[in-house]
Amino acid sequence: MAGYRVIVVGLGGLGSAALYRLASELGSGVLGIEQFGLGHGRGASQDHSRIIRLAQHQAQYAALAAPAYKAWDEVEGESGQQILTRTGGLVIEDRVARRDTATGTRNIEGYTAMFDRFGVGYELLDADELVSRWPQFRPGGDEQALYQPESGIIDAARANAVHIALARAHGAEIRADTPVRAVRPDGDGVAVVTDGGTLRADRVVVAGDAWSNQVLAETGTTLPLTVLQEQVTYYSTPHLAEFAPSRFPVFMWHGRHNFYGFPVYGEVATKLGQHMGGHETTAQDRGFEPDPVRRERYAGFVSEHIPRFGGPELYSKTCLYTVPPDQNFVLDTLPEHPQITVAIGAGHAFKFAALIGRLLTDLALDRAPSYPIDAFTLTRPALTDPAFPRSFHV
Numbered sequence: 001m002a003g004y005r006v007i008v009v010g011l012g013g014l015g016s017a018a019l020y021r022l023a024s025e026l027g028s029g030v031l032g033i034e035q036f037g038l039g040h041g042r043g044a045s046q047d048h049s050r051i052i053r054l055a056q057h058q059a060q061y062a063a064l065a066a067p068a069y070k071a072w073d074e075v076e077g078e079s080g081q082q083i084l085t086r087t088g089g090l091v092i093e094d095r096v097a098r099r100d101t102a103t104g105t106r107n108i109e110g111y112t113a114m115f116d117r118f119g120v121g122y123e124l125l126d127a128d129e130l131v132s133r134w135p136q137f138r139p140g141g142d143e144q145a146l147y148q149p150e151s152g153i154i155d156a157a158r159a160n161a162v163h164i165a166l167a168r169a170h171g172a173e174i175r176a177d178t179p180v181r182a183v184r185p186d187g188d189g190v191a192v193v194t195d196g197g198t199l200r201a202d203r204v205v206v207a208g209d210a211w212s213n214q215v216l217a218e219t220g221t222t223l224p225l226t227v228l229q230e231q232v233t234y235y236s237t238p239h240l241a242e243f244a245p246s247r248f249p250v251f252m253w254h255g256r257h258n259f260y261g262f263p264v265y266g267e268v269a270t271k272l273g274q275h276m277g278g279h280e281t282t283a284q285d286r287g288f289e290p291d292p293v294r295r296e297r298y299a300g301f302v303s304e305h306i307p308r309f310g311g312p313e314l315y316s317k318t319c320l321y322t323v324p325p326d327q328n329f330v331l332d333t334l335p336e337h338p339q340i341t342v343a344i345g346a347g348h349a350f351k352f353a354a355l356i357g358r359l360l361t362d363l364a365l366d367r368a369p370s371y372p373i374d375a376f377t378l379t380r381p382a383l384t385d386p387a388f389p390r391s392f393h394v
């Protein structure tokens with residue numbers, strides 16, 4: 001039975017980043033295992049685009065935002081591949097619509113408070129100023145907008161493939177189409193059970209997102225995770241130039257629903273999604289058929305607020321969020337079995353994936369994390385107190 005230094009279970013956005021960082025430190029002795037084919041579309045990480053931004057309304061994420069950009073720079077530098085496209089980014093807040101739905105600090109004040117605290121530059125715009133800068137938008141009039149030039153697009157599918165290629169270049173072994181049936185603490189190490197036999201490693205990183213509890217079943221750990229089936233739609237707008245990345249920013253529109261959108265990227269099409277708009281499901285029960293209600297809702301938003309962004313639908317696709325009750329990441333080792341590290345992205349981790357790869361490497365190699373991750377422990381009340389209320393509605 002070949003002994004590995006570290007085995008990474010799950011090669012989505014977070015697992016592939018961890019595999020690269022581990023291999024770049026350890027060389028051989030590192031194995032990555034994925035149950036499906038590399039680049040499959042059944043999880044959370046396979047699409048052309050994810051929003052990256054410095055705009056964070058909570059300190060635990062704001063502290064990681066700039067280091068995340070640096071981590072992507074390192075990946076781009078070593079691979080010679082562009083992964084991040086800066087387009088500028090808008091947070092547009094429909095104060096009227098939000099009056100009934102607004103919770104906590106997820107608002108323009110929350111973002112600017114963090115910008116001020118972390119010394120990040122930004123611009124505040126009212127609805128008229130928004131339209132004069134980006135006439136593509138058609139606000140109702142009560143909106144306020146926040147612009148930050150560093151925001152942009154992470155090419156998720158490309159990032160995963162680059163992380164995998166770099167990991168290979170550093171000597172990592174990769175097994176795709178190999179479901180891990182169980183992860184078992186085994187003395188100071190870990191046994192990893194596959195159909196082809198049981199492997200042994202000194203350390204294991206579990207980055208299984210929606211499948212995490214299945215993978216962890218034999219460690220005695222079960223996490224209170226909600227899996228949501230999210231959905232995005234690509235529109236074949238005929239107005240390509242108006243929505244080119246150089247002329248149209250990524251945006252988040254906080255109103256009755258929280259929409260987010262992208263310029264033409266990846267496909268010859270714009271893309272729209274709704275944050276936390278999905279229905280509850282499981283990794284096994286999730287469907288691939290887009291929800292017609294959300295299709296309608298997206299089309300309604302587009303025709304009302306960005307009419308030329310729309311066009312014939314190219315396609316809609318579904319994808320999974322895996323969310324703890326407090327919507328915070330999980331980045332920690334199992335208290336009972338510190339040789340096992342767990343990562344869960346809570347539906348908003350891709351922008352941090354390159355940095356999370358580094359942090360998971362710190363945890364797996366028993367050293368202090370290079371950036372503060374106390375907010376993401378496994379021992380926090382949201383994960384240990386069964387009565388802890390979910391901070392979101394499904």
Ligand SMILES: Cc1cc2nc3c(=O)[nH]c(=O)nc-3n(C[C@H](O)[C@H](O)[C@H](O)COP(=O)(O)OP(=O)(O)OC[C@H]3O[C@@H](n4cnc5c(N)ncnc54)[C@H](O)[C@@H]3O)c2cc1C
Pocket residue numbers: 009010011012013014015016033034035036042043044045046049050051052178179180181207208209210211212215230231232273319320321343344345346347348349350351352
């Ligand atoms: C529609 C949508 C939009 C999003 N937009 C953004 C955004 O704009 N910005 C942002 O920062 N984040 C965004 N996110 C969140 C982000 O994409 C996720 O947080 C991130 O991709 C999670 O990565 P992961 O590697 O943990 O999950 P996954 O990619 O799901 O990886 C888990 C992997 O583990 C594998 N696995 C599971 N069980 C086993 C097993 N037993 N054996 C072997 N392999 C196994 C799975 O097959 C899978 O490949 C979005 C997510 C969605 C769904």
